[in-house]
Amino acid sequence: MHTSTAVRPGLHxxxxxxxxxxxxxxxSSFAVVLAGLRVTGATPEQAASGLLALTAVVGVGIVLLSLRYRLPITLSWSTPGAALLAGASIPAGGWPAAVGAFLVTGVLIALTGAVPWLGRLVARIPQHLAQAMLAGVLLPLCLAPFQSLGSIPLLVLPVIAVWLAASALVPKWAVPLALAAALAVIGFQFALHGTVIDPSSLAPTLTVTLPTLDPAAVVGIALPLYVVTMASQNLPGVAVLASFGYRAPWRPALAVTGLGTAVVAPFGGHAVNLAALSAALSAGEGAGEDRDRRWIAALTAGVSYLVLAGVSGALVVVVGAAPAGLVEAVAGLALIGTMATAVTASFSDARGRMSGAVTFLLAASGLSVLGIGGAFWALVGGLLVRAVLERKAPRA
Incomplete structure (x- = not known):
């Protein structure tokens, strides 16, 4: 009895x-996930299924890892990966080919933990090129809020104002509060036009798609998705935990996220990974002074994700009925911080600025050759410029 009373006071x-x-x-990012899935060919029902599957597997994965290792390990879906999808296009094989690419991504993530040389190969990709690719992919999405000012100014302005005010006062809540403002605007539109939503459509449902392996989709979607997920999520996720004094179980974490990605791929899930930015919320001092009990924060996060999976269907229906451009504006606001970080990393090294610039521009161009999207060609172009122009540059 004495032990339980000593533990409870700090549980909150x-x-x-x-x-x-x-x-x-x-x-802060479910709108980005929906946008990415829709661009690659998913119907509204398939995109809703993907969001539900991702939310559920993230919750289950967090619960398993936190209970097994008693560490504040949190997972998330790949927000940069979803942004990459949102800047891509429907592959020649349609949505089944995109699902096949998601499956390949999961296999590659799991193999990275099992095969050491594959992890070393990923680590050899220059970080500034991976960040430049991400920044270029994010640019068109981050323009959406400001482009919407020209088409639906009265709807977007309140959302931007809330985001700006929250960024100054409560930065970590800036995007959720902007989303709340957008939902309020949508609710006002519903009331103004007398829109009625069928309650039966609010329940979350899963839709299964048989994957097909299309070479162009594997090269144009799976490989860039794998690279951006590893470079922008998994590796930083390990670094965030290390900054708080925790050593992430690398191989088991990649096994869980890789297999989790493969499992949800037929349901429309694109990629699961170690959390990077949100990881600090469960591993930092905000989770309590006792470092040995911060794993409870991760466990709670996992359970909370499972609860959120139950309401994901209702959010998808409401978002789907929103005025055109409003949800895209929220997604763009959510990614501005990520894009700023990626741009800074892209050009931080004076010796690699030309290759970074080429990678950034190719990724932002929307180029598609042989059915393969610009993200892949951005990496190829950046590596080529680095080999030709920068290989003899003097080192600092």
Missing amino acids: EPVLAGVVTALVGFT
């Missing part, structure tokens, strides 16, 4: 931190 901190981790992780 990790539990609250876990709930915040899930809420921020989900609300």
